[in-house]
Amino acid sequence: MISPVRVLFLSFLCYVATGGRTCPKPEAIPFATVVPLKPSYEAGEEIRYTCQPGYYSTRGDMRRFICPITGMWPANSLKCVPRVCPFAGILENGIVRYTTFEYPNSISFSCKTGYYLNGTNTAKCSEDGKWTPGLPVCAPVTCAPPPVPMFAKLSVYKPSAGNNSVYQDTAVFQCLPHYAMFGNDTVNCTAHGNWTKLPECKEVKCPFPSRPDNGFVNYPAKQALHYQDKATYGCHNNYVLDGPAVVECNKFGNWSAQPTCKASCSIPVKKATVLYKGERVKLQDKFKNGMLHGEKVSFFCKNKEKKCSYTEEAQCIDGTFEVPKCFKEHSSLAFWKTDAWDVKPCEN
Ligand SMILES: *[C@@H]1O[C@H](CO)[C@@H](O)[C@H](O)[C@H]1NC(C)=O
Ligand SMILES: *[C@@H]1O[C@H](CO)[C@@H](O)[C@H](O)[C@H]1NC(C)=O
Ligand SMILES: *[C@@H]1O[C@H](CO)[C@@H](O)[C@H](O)[C@H]1NC(C)=O
Ligand SMILES: *[C@@H]1O[C@H](CO)[C@@H](O)[C@H](O)[C@H]1NC(C)=O
Ligand SMILES: *[C@@H]1O[C@H](CO)[C@@H](O)[C@H](O)[C@H]1NC(C)=O
């Protein structure tokens, strides 16, 4: 059993022996560590502050302190600040995303279209103030020479990077004669380093054209007719060609047109003045050899009530010419009658 008096006495002895006071747990400094770290220290005990890895102080990275008899740590002016990595804000042909270049931040990189990142897309500012891994570069994407499709040849091709092409360079293909191109003749070097879709060249044959009724067709004397071969059409007398005189074998294996020969028309009235291409002509004189397919004239007709004239159109269509019903042909004996073409025009 220890008496309270004795406890008091022992405590007093202890107080004298230790010089009286203990130092408290030391003040925490941002980004610094204290060694050793304890809740309290005896007078004479030493502590060391050091900046944590990645941080430094401009006036030496370490501070030593000894716990004084007063039990109060001396003032500590240590300031640990992050290390700063070298400026990395610019990436040629690319973009850098960053907040600061300080430890322990990371920055990230991307390249413009047509460039690829040679390196990693992020780098971290390390404890020793260096970017890890090292900074990347944006290198141009290149396309190897384009493959040449079957039955084709390159008509325009200029490699711009040694033997290769860079993004958006183009090459142009041409099919060999008689081969037709399907797809675009121009290919582009893409940002993936390949070319856009290559065209295809296919052999195309057209059937021999058949002779039109009342006409003829000429074409090359060959085993087969191919893409871009031509045939020429013509008609016998009194027939006209409906369609172009020259047709071409197209890439779908068809002729560009199939012209036919259309008959001329004979004129079924003896005497009439008509409008032909805006001019008054005597039908029986102008078309005494007949009217060719497709030609048009306008007949004059009478409006009896209003005593005026109007016109109606008639066309020769493959041998058929219909005179407008409103047109009245007078007998040459009916001299007292006025022809419609001599009557004043109606006002709409
Ligand atoms: C990437 O860059 C390194 C040097 O930084 C270089 O040696 C290498 O050839 C490059 N790679 C390509 C594919 O360009
Ligand atoms: C281009 O290709 C030729 C033959 O394939 C080769 O000898 C030459 O070294 C190449 N040039 C470059 C710049 O790659
Ligand atoms: C092909 O390249 C040209 C530039 O040379 C560009 O203007 C065009 O948009 C490209 N076309 C395609 C389909 O990528
Ligand atoms: C072919 O591609 C080029 C670009 O690559 C484009 O400018 C052109 O319009 C294309 N032609 C056709 C017929 O699609
Ligand atoms: C080019 O490469 C990209 C990516 O690999 C692919 O998606 C695309 O289909 C390719 N284009 C052609 C025309 O081969």
Ligand SMILES: *[C@@H]1O[C@H](CO)[C@@H](O)[C@H](O)[C@H]1NC(C)=O
């Ligand atoms: C070409 O021929 C096909 C049948 O072979 C036909 O369907 C198509 O309309 C023709 N095209 C032309 C432009 O004549």
